[in-house]
Amino acid sequence: MSAQDKDERIAEAVRLREQGHPEQAREILLALTAEFPDCAGIAYQTAWVHDVLGLEAEAVPYYERCLQGDGLGEDDRRGALVGLGSTYRVLGRFGQAVETLRRGVDEFPDDGALRTFLAMALFNTGExxxxxxxxxRLVASTSDSDRVRRYRPAIEYYAADLTHTM
Structure with missing residues (x-):
């Protein structure tokens, strides 16, 4: 299969997933992953479609594979880190979720989705x-609410010291 054919098949699978046909997308991606087992982009799309189908345990090895090395672009890497961390959390693998999501926040500190999923995983670990x-901090820095922005300094202050009282 040529590189162009491979790219067209990946695009077709993505379209199918986005149009609500994840099972058909999965068939294409599983065939592609058998032919191109080291392609990070195919592994990422395969993980994603498994998540969409509620097959989280099956998604994990594809997420792990796509995050090895530097085969993903920045947006896909962000998505894969959120996806893997969230999937670990859903599966009750909270420590691995925290570890993965911390790695994501370290790589992409401006990503509010990574920080949100990290907070959920930390909750699950009792932190x-x-x-x-x-x-x-996320609410204070990203809210469009005039009322939240008005109290941003106080919210940030209390985020730094949640136990502060008068």
Missing amino acids: HHEAMQILL
Whole structure:
């Protein structure tokens, strides 16, 4: 199969997934992954379609494979880190979720989705204080609400010291 044919098949699978036909997309991607087992982009799309289908356990090895090395572009890498961390969390693998999502936040500190999923995973590990700090800082820095922006300094202050009282 030529590189152009491979790219066209990947694009077709993505279209099918986006149009609500994930099972058909999965068939294409499984065939592609058998032919191109080291292609990070195919592994990422295969992981994603498994997640869409609720097959989280089957998604994990594809996520792990696509994150090895530097075969993914920045947007896909962000998505793969969120996807793997979230999938670990859904599967009850909370420590691995925290580890993966921390790695994502370290690589992409401006990514609010990564920080949000990290906060959820931290909650699951009993690290409620840090989870709340992350979410408060995220709300303070990203909210479009005039009321939240008005209280941003106070929210940020209390995020730094949640136990502060008068």
